[in-house]
Amino acid sequence: MLICESYHVPKTLEEALRLWAEAPDGSRLVSGATDILPWAREGRAGDVEIPALIDVTKIPELKGYSCDKGRIRLGAATVYQDFLTDRTLMTNLPCMPYCAIWFADDQIREQATVVGNLVNASPVADGTPPVVALNGEIELTRLEDGAVRRRSVPVADFIEGPGRTLIQPGEIATAVTVDSAYGYGGSFQKVGQRRSLVISVACCAALVRADSTGTVFEDVRLALGGVGPRPIRLRDAERRLKGERITQELIQRVAESAADSVGSRSRKEYRRDVVVNFVRAGLEEALANQPEIGAKFKNFGETENA
Amino acid sequence: MPKIDLTMDVNGRKVVKQSEPHKRLLDFLREDLNLTGTKEGCGAGECGTCSVFVDGKLVKSCLMPAAKADGAKIETIEGLARPGSLTPVQQAFHKTGASQCGYCIPGMVMAATSALRENPDAGIEEIKERLGGNICRCTGYTKIFEAVEIARDVIAGRLPETALDEDATGESFIGANVRRLDAPSKVSGRLKYAADMKMVDMLQMQVLRAPMPHARIVSIDTSEAEAMEGVACVITSADVPGTDGFGVFVHDQPVMARGKVRHFGEAVAAVAAEDLITARRALAKIKVEYEELPGVYAPEDALVDGAPVIHDYAQDNVIKHIPIRKGDIAKGFAEADLILEDEFRTQQVEHAYLEPEAGIAYVDHDDVVTVLSPSQNITHHRHMLAEILALPINKVRFIMSPVGGGFGGKEDMIYQGMLALAAMKTHRPVQLNFTREESLVASAKRHPSRVRYKMGLKWSGEITAIEFDMLSDGGAYGMSSEGVMRKAAILSCGPYEVHNLKVDTKVVYTNNTPSGAFRTFGGMQAQFATESMMDMAAEALDMDPFELRRINMMRIGSRTHTQQELTTASLDRVLDAAEEASRWEAGAPKVRGPRRNDLGGPDTRKPCTLGARIGEPTDTQTKDERVAS
Amino acid sequence: MNRKMRGRGMASSWYGIARTATIDRAGAWAELDDGGTAKIVTGVTEIGEGILTVLAQVAAEELGVRPEDVTIGDNDTSRSPEAAHAGATRQTYMIGNSVALASRDARAKLFAEIADHWDVPVDSLRAFNGELWAQDTNLRMSMDEAVKTCKGRGVVPVGSASFTAHGTGLDPVDGSGSPWQAYVFGTQIAEVEVDTWTGEVQVLGIWAAHDVGRAINPRGVEGQIEGGVVQGLGQALMEDYQTEKGYTTTHGFAKYILPTSLDIPQINCVIVEDPDPLSPLQAKGIGEPALVPTAPAIMNAIYDAIGVRIKSLPATPEKILDALRNHVPGREQIAQSARQDRAEAHRRGL
Ligand SMILES: Cc1cc2nc3c(=O)[nH]c(=O)nc-3n(C[C@H](O)[C@H](O)[C@H](O)COP(=O)(O)OP(=O)(O)OC[C@H]3O[C@@H](n4cnc5c(N)ncnc54)[C@H](O)[C@@H]3O)c2cc1C
Numbered sequence A: 001m002l003i004c005e006s007y008h009v010p011k012t013l014e015e016a017l018r019l020w021a022e023a024p025d026g027s028r029l030v031s032g033a034t035d036i037l038p039w040a041r042e043g044r045a046g047d048v049e050i051p052a053l054i055d056v057t058k059i060p061e062l063k064g065y066s067c068d069k070g071r072i073r074l075g076a077a078t079v080y081q082d083f084l085t086d087r088t089l090m091t092n093l094p095c096m097p098y099c100a101i102w103f104a105d106d107q108i109r110e111q112a113t114v115v116g117n118l119v120n121a122s123p124v125a126d127g128t129p130p131v132v133a134l135n136g137e138i139e140l141t142r143l144e145d146g147a148v149r150r151r152s153v154p155v156a157d158f159i160e161g162p163g164r165t166l167i168q169p170g171e172i173a174t175a176v177t178v179d180s181a182y183g184y185g186g187s188f189q190k191v192g193q194r195r196s197l198v199i200s201v202a203c204c205a206a207l208v209r210a211d212s213t214g215t216v217f218e219d220v221r222l223a224l225g226g227v228g229p230r231p232i233r234l235r236d237a238e239r240r241l242k243g244e245r246i247t248q249e250l251i252q253r254v255a256e257s258a259a260d261s262v263g264s265r266s267r268k269e270y271r272r273d274v275v276v277n278f279v280r281a282g283l284e285e286a287l288a289n290q291p292e293i294g295a296k297f298k299n300f301g302e303t304e305n306a
Numbered sequence B: 001m002p003k004i005d006l007t008m009d010v011n012g013r014k015v016v017k018q019s020e021p022h023k024r025l026l027d028f029l030r031e032d033l034n035l036t037g038t039k040e041g042c043g044a045g046e047c048g049t050c051s052v053f054v055d056g057k058l059v060k061s062c063l064m065p066a067a068k069a070d071g072a073k074i075e076t077i078e079g080l081a082r083p084g085s086l087t088p089v090q091q092a093f094h095k096t097g098a099s100q101c102g103y104c105i106p107g108m109v110m111a112a113t114s115a116l117r118e119n120p121d122a123g124i125e126e127i128k129e130r131l132g133g134n135i136c137r138c139t140g141y142t143k144i145f146e147a148v149e150i151a152r153d154v155i156a157g158r159l160p161e162t163a164l165d166e167d168a169t170g171e172s173f174i175g176a177n178v179r180r181l182d183a184p185s186k187v188s189g190r191l192k193y194a195a196d197m198k199m200v201d202m203l204q205m206q207v208l209r210a211p212m213p214h215a216r217i218v219s220i221d222t223s224e225a226e227a228m229e230g231v232a233c234v235i236t237s238a239d240v241p242g243t244d245g246f247g248v249f250v251h252d253q254p255v256m257a258r259g260k261v262r263h264f265g266e267a268v269a270a271v272a273a274e275d276l277i278t279a280r281r282a283l284a285k286i287k288v289e290y291e292e293l294p295g296v297y298a299p300e301d302a303l304v305d306g307a308p309v310i311h312d313y314a315q316d317n318v319i320k321h322i323p324i325r326k327g328d329i330a331k332g333f334a335e336a337d338l339i340l341e342d343e344f345r346t347q348q349v350e351h352a353y354l355e356p357e358a359g360i361a362y363v364d365h366d367d368v369v370t371v372l373s374p375s376q377n378i379t380h381h382r383h384m385l386a387e388i389l390a391l392p393i394n395k396v397r398f399i400m401s402p403v404g405g406g407f408g409g410k411e412d413m414i415y416q417g418m419l420a421l422a423a424m425k426t427h428r429p430v431q432l433n434f435t436r437e438e439s440l441v442a443s444a445k446r447h448p449s450r451v452r453y454k455m456g457l458k459w460s461g462e463i464t465a466i467e468f469d470m471l472s473d474g475g476a477y478g479m480s481s482e483g484v485m486r487k488a489a490i491l492s493c494g495p496y497e498v499h500n501l502k503v504d505t506k507v508v509y510t511n512n513t514p515s516g517a518f519r520t521f522g523g524m525q526a527q528f529a530t531e532s533m534m535d536m537a538a539e540a541l542d543m544d545p546f547e548l549r550r551i552n553m554m555r556i557g558s559r560t561h562t563q564q565e566l567t568t569a570s571l572d573r574v575l576d577a578a579e580e581a582s583r584w585e586a587g588a589p590k591v592r593g594p595r596r597n598d599l600g601g602p603d604t605r606k607p608c609t610l611g612a613r614i615g616e617p618t619d620t621q622t623k624d625e626r627v628a629s
Numbered sequence C: 001m002n003r004k005m006r007g008r009g010m011a012s013s014w015y016g017i018a019r020t021a022t023i024d025r026a027g028a029w030a031e032l033d034d035g036g037t038a039k040i041v042t043g044v045t046e047i048g049e050g051i052l053t054v055l056a057q058v059a060a061e062e063l064g065v066r067p068e069d070v071t072i073g074d075n076d077t078s079r080s081p082e083a084a085h086a087g088a089t090r091q092t093y094m095i096g097n098s099v100a101l102a103s104r105d106a107r108a109k110l111f112a113e114i115a116d117h118w119d120v121p122v123d124s125l126r127a128f129n130g131e132l133w134a135q136d137t138n139l140r141m142s143m144d145e146a147v148k149t150c151k152g153r154g155v156v157p158v159g160s161a162s163f164t165a166h167g168t169g170l171d172p173v174d175g176s177g178s179p180w181q182a183y184v185f186g187t188q189i190a191e192v193e194v195d196t197w198t199g200e201v202q203v204l205g206i207w208a209a210h211d212v213g214r215a216i217n218p219r220g221v222e223g224q225i226e227g228g229v230v231q232g233l234g235q236a237l238m239e240d241y242q243t244e245k246g247y248t249t250t251h252g253f254a255k256y257i258l259p260t261s262l263d264i265p266q267i268n269c270v271i272v273e274d275p276d277p278l279s280p281l282q283a284k285g286i287g288e289p290a291l292v293p294t295a296p297a298i299m300n301a302i303y304d305a306i307g308v309r310i311k312s313l314p315a316t317p318e319k320i321l322d323a324l325r326n327h328v329p330g331r332e333q334i335a336q337s338a339r340q341d342r343a344e345a346h347r348r349g350l
């Protein structure tokens, strides 16, 4: 049970930053509350009594998104359901709808923020690999001598380990900025014990851009989640695919090499198998999902086999 | 505690209230507004019994601080239709029998309503995805899907409104699809379960649970908790006036741990206070000194010489052993052409009824100690509680409140005793609502089992002998273990006439969470082993699995494993019906999957691929908005 | 091997109705009430299975009223007769029959008065759907009038009954005995798809044929089968309550994994009716038996699809991939010949 002395809903960023800077020790920020409320229960943190909760979702500056120079700035109030309802986000961030559909359920996605997922930094988070694949940077804002100061940190560096990030006291995460991957094919692979409300054992985000004839990989982005303390970008695999002819053999070979990226000690054998298969399936599905040329890859590989 | 002002539009009415800053929207609706159609099945976002609309979006109200909903427009199950009427979705649920215990149903109706509001033309795959956050433990979802599809088509005008009417009855009500009489109260959220009820002057109870699986209780000091403002009483086993012990076959379980704890999460003491938070804070003030004891955590270990003893009366840790003998297995195995031996294991399974345990106790004007709870066995509970309280049996009254799912899990009297004691001590009504986490650690489970199996067969397929040996983990208390072992033994070798058999089922104490009654009562564990063996035997004999079963099946006149002569037996007809309905292609079970021709028929579902609403990426080209680089 | 492999498996089952290896009993009271309605009081009813509706159907049928005219109480140890517990697949059998008998008792009181009033033989009277009539005559009245007439003659049409099922205990040495007087049988077929890249199993179809004696409410029977199948599926594939040295590691529903709407197959129910000769309603039961064959049918189907046999539940994705990784094609066949050798050795008395 989460018991707080006060609950603040600041209406401006300055107000929020001030409240946060002055908040008594133990106070917490809240976005969707979908991590923080279940955390304060038996078996996890148990009953937690804290001085203040500061809810940042009603701040106009943190809502919505904007686009600039091939990058999209997702305000901190962006929730996962947005990737299933907003056409611009769906087409420019083509791995996100597939991540979102696997993420919790429709109701939680209306609350759960991208930022909350990153700050929570769970090793089995689904939100981290696609953001890492999209070269995401998190924007951290604080008050310094009364002035609003911002800094940006690549998400790949921001998450240090389970529950550990580079966020500093007084800082509020105000946005996540990601590449637009318009024209790419995107995909998201996930396995757990069921099909809804499922915690990943492993997951993989892929983005692929093939040339207009569908012969060569022009760009490839691959990231894994659930296989170590933090999300992993498969830079080496990406390098080996970029500029190469698209063949089953190549995909298979590169996929095999991904097995060694598994750092988790638990269920290691299983995760190694799955990661190899996920890189392969991820690439194949991303190709099949690429606008214009996807049709060529509809039955590529065995992913679609019945 | 400081209060906050909340203003909301709830079901079309403006609500202005002061409340506590920590409350979730769920608490605000249930406690402050008495809108108890919204339920708390898990409190952690995992079940959907708490689904409500906030500004038109369906959310889980257990994950939303009430303060976050300040200023919002809220719609709950109570607000969907005018009192006395039902929406098409609710009517469709009524028609198809989509509600059983009903505990998930308000949330499920909300999710179905949301699905059709978001996409009135949603196909079945999308509907399933949109219901994906709402667990139903009773219905198997099938009738719910049927209801949502009917409602969708009625709303869209594709089906006439009469599609929502009850099926016509012919010349008899027996065999008719009479609609469930209790469905209207369930689909509208009006039915009050124990946790939804309030009584004047009622106290809230919370339970202190054992933090370790096996320990001697050296001392319990409740003085500090008792002295707290708002605490009405603290109870421990010292407060039990009569013979302390309950259980279905042996009364080996005290109302609260007496002298020692035998499993993690066992009740040790309980507080009744003016409100929930006070009761929880008081728990933290109870000081219990434990002396940890070596424990037993696997049934095999319970039987080892010198194993820690869990109950003094059972020095060998055995709760029950049931033997069944028929014929002569040595002879039977000697006649066999083929002998199969294997071992099977089943896990510990939770009932996971959506309604966590809850109850209210009070002492009425005639001094009758009354307990209202979703008990599956009020008759037996009354007997046991009268002994525990040392009262004449007519001074103890059990009322069965609507049961939000039981499956055997609400047959054990694991909390009613505490409620009664607190009501007697305070002479005020006392309510206890379990959290989901509490329900998981404190309630009985399906027995985990290990079966060693040996089966002899002739080349003809005839079973000549079976040796069946089951060991089960009963956990810390006896509960229904004895009965479960008996049923497992009786049903063990399946619906086959076996002339020579030796069956042993044994259940032992350990320091694990207790096992108890659970739908099938041991029958499932036993027959999982038998039916796996039968498939393996069919493969070894190169025989169709239906044929192997027909050769051995019980018929009229057959003698069961316990040598009862059957006067009816229907397996022949059941096998025929199943074979025909499934269009079964005959053949031995030799990994035929890749070659079968009976797969993928119209009576199967398509594999779930997720993303029914995302559509083909190529469809949406024209609507794309590219972000300039 | 293709990524997605399909297969089918089947399993049968049997089950006993009502309490095991003991006498079982249930009591009920019935009253034909004003307005041609009815009151039924019995000690234990609904836990979600639909028994209230079944009892209303039974009472309506026996009393000649409509199910919606029946009021059922009371689940209260101080206000209603003992009906024991809600479990053991005994509700329809025990309480259903007890309500049927109590209703007959009440109806007999009413019929006796009306027969006398009309001066017709009692056995010519019939009642259904709120009407009462004497066969082969024009005599007819509503149940409302009938109750009025009966009460006008000074008689309140009440009845009561107790129903007994005669199970016997088991012999402590050889286990012999007759634990139940009614048995049901079932058979299920499962069709699965195994994703050999992740180990995930999706059950696509279940065909469930169950003998229920007599289906009083077929939709209700289907509901029990569907619910049972999905619980069986949960145990087969995902559910697992775990402890480590006695400490629970499965704290909440985030850890205790239940089937969702996306995890369930199409369920095709086939109701088989083999009437029970020993009870007035001839119905048996379905609550528990429906889930018995599901898990083995699924395991047998997994074997059919990929050739690995899971003998320890649940068949999680990880377990499936482990089994595939360690799978030696043909090993089952090798094992089989070993088994034959064993049988041979047995025969020779070794
Ligand atoms: C039933 C259920 C299913 C789930 N399924 C999934 C799933 O499939 N995949 C998955 O990845 N996750 C899942 N989650 C976890 C959770 O929903 C996500 O991690 C979500 O993205 C968290 O976002 P939030 O806005 O709700 O975070 P909150 O709970 O509000 O906050 C999370 C953390 O971030 C901090 N925080 C919040 N906002 C800010 C900010 N602006 N600046 C700095 N710190 C901040 C909070 O103090 C807290 O520590 C699930 C949760 C539940 C309850």
Ligand code: FES
Residues within 6 Å of the ligand: B039, B040, B041, B042, B043, B044, B045, B046, B047, B048, B049, B050, B051, B060, B061, B062, B063
């Ligand atoms: S999801 Fe809110 S109570 Fe379970």
Ligand code: FES
Residues within 6 Å of the ligand: B098, B099, B100, B101, B102, B103, B104, B105, B135, B136, B137, B138, B139, B354, B404, B405, C048
């Ligand atoms: S009816 Fe759904 S949980 Fe009981």
